[in-house]
Amino acid sequence: MGRLIGRFIPRSLAGWFAACWGLFLLAAIVAGSTLVSLYRDGTTERLRRAEAALARGCDAITERYRFATTGSARIDWQDPETVQxxxxxxxVALRDLPGVEGGLWRSGAGPLAYAYPTYEGAGPKTDVPAAELSRIGETAEAAILRGVPVIRRYDARTQALLLRACPLPGTSLNLAAWVMDRVILFGGPAYLRAAAALAVLTAVLLGxxxxxxWLLWGWSRRLRQIEAALAGSGAEDLPRLAATGQRDLDRVVQAVNGAAGRLAEARRAAAAAAARANEAERLAGLGRVAAGVAHEVRNPIAAMRLKAENALAARDPDRMRRALDVVLAQVGRLDTLTRDLLDAARGGAPLRRHAxxxxxxxxxRVAFYREQAGAAGVSLEAGGDAIPPAALDGERLERALDNLILNALQATPPGGRVEVAACRGEDGLVLSVADTGRGVPEALRAHLFEPFASGRPEGTGLGLAQVREAAEAHGGRVRALHRDDGTTIEIILPEGPAAAWPAS
Structure with a gap:
């Protein structure tokens, strides 16, 4: 039931206005119909009362005629006293019947007597209305001929003429009493009141x-102004709306302006918090880098110091030589660390794009590392699709692939497999290195591409950081897919033809 009712509920301002005016129109139609019905009922009632008055008048004339002629053996219709x-x-018969006039009619001779006691003119009316004489005669003759009362109605444009004729019983002179009344149909007081009420109702309806x-147009215009102001604002900012002059809409405008102020304040606070968080992250990263560098440098230095001190204390040439070998190995380790740090620092350098x-x-790269993979008992294969040349920094991507292939070979046990592939994916070009190794420890996955994040004691943790720098320098990204049987590292690069990039 609720859903059925909801279908008929307007869902827009114009719909609400139309529904309200439709209900008002329905009420006006009902009220107008009621007024017309009341006027018609009133007209019918006036006609009924007029007919009843005519019946009383006809009976009264008959009674008065009998009283006036009682005891007369012979009536001289030509005698003025008789007519009088x-x-x-x-x-006397019609004096209590307002608007009713009448008299006596003799068949073949015409009117014998006439009276209109309630006539509102300047003086008494004594002449039968010439315009209705023929109708009076027809009605009276019909009553005399039939011997029963006859009533007839004649409708004009603004009024109805009612005539009633009654044969006078007990006479052989073919006499009839007749009465007449006029009922105003249009133009009378009742009609004027009904017409005035309908005119007022129509005026109110149109008004x-x-x-x-006008209200709908004003609301729509103001709503369009608000909509245009909101549409013209930026994606991150709400505009300050001007007052519309309409109280209800201005409350909405004030609410939007308040929300815009709070949003701007919240964004400023969020920006400040983000800046502080970035600064904290930068300092934390710098701290991690410093700690990693200190750790990686301290271990070789400690080993060299221990070997040198032991060799000096023993003064054994063989031991001194072995100590120098250890020192040289640790110097090589420090050199590798320094080179990796320099490569990581050069990650922000401009790309050298070429086809x-x-x-x-x-x-x-697979051919270069295949012998090393064979020595470790690992199968190294190349795969992927044929891809047209793209404008990329090949040297930086080569170093990134070297890091990924070395990590994969070191993480894959003998009998495992490493596959290096290049293909076109949904997001662009994809370089991937998939291994069937031990996988990345759960605790390391969140920081896998950060500097000095390594799962191997002998690793510096800078290789994957360089891979991420190479991907982001191209406008791409790097991601790790952790499988049950190993790990896949993907470098996702935006795809574009080589001609779209100037060589640098």
Missing amino acids: LLTAATL SAAWLG TDLGALVGD
Whole structure:
């Protein structure tokens, strides 16, 4: 039921206005119909009352005629006194019936007496209305002929004429009493009141339509202004909206402006917090780098010092020679560390882009390390798709692949397999190195590509950091896929033709 009702609920401001005006129009139609019905009922009632008055008038004239002619053996219709007597009797019969006029009619001779006691003119009305004489005669003749009362109605544009004729019983002179009344259909007080009410209702209806339309136009215009202001703002900023002059909308405007202020303040606070977090992260990273460098430098220095001190204390030439061998090995280790640090520092250097065939690059590096892989009992294979040359820094990608291949060979036990591939993926060009080794420890995965993050005691932890620097320098990224049977490292590079990049 709720869903059914919800379908008919307007979901826009214009819909609400249209629904309200539609309900008002329905109420106006009902009220107008009621007024028309009441007026018609009133007209019907006036016609009914007029017919009842005519019946009483006809009976009253009959009674007065009988009273006036009681005891007369013979009536002289030409005698003025007789006519005057009958006129007086008619006058008395109709004096209590407003708007009713009537008289006596003799078949073949016409009207004998006439009276209109409630006439509102300047003086008494004594003449039968000439315009209705023929209708009076037809009605009276019909009553005389049929011997029963006859009532007839004649409708004009603004009024209805009611005529009633009653045959006078007990006479052989073919006499009938007739009465007449007029009922105003249009133009009378009731009609004017109904017309005035309908006019007022129509004016209110049209006025309400104009008023609601003006309100809707004003609301729509102000809403369009707000919408345009919001649409013209940036993706991260809310504009300051101007007041519309409409109280309800201005509350919304004030709420939006307040939200914009709070959002700007929150963004400033977030930016400051992010800056502090970045600074803290930078300092933490610097601390990790410093700690790693100190650790990597301290171990060789400690080993060289111990060997030199022992050799000097023993003064044995053979022992001194072995100590010098250890010192040279540790110097080599320090040299490797220094080179890796310099490579990591050069990660922000400009790229040297040129047309690079990634498939050829993969094949070259696999061929270079195949003998080393065979000595470790590991199968090293090249795979992937044929990819057109792209504008890339081949030397930096070569060093990144070297790091990944060496890590994979060191992590894969004898009998394992390492596959190096270049292909086109959903996000761009992909260089991948997949091994079937021991996998990356869970605790190391979150910091895998950070400097000095290494799972091997002899590792410096700078190789994967250089891989990440190489990928990000190209506008790409690096990711690790941890499988049940090993690890896959992917370098994802944005794809673009070599001609789109100037050589540097």
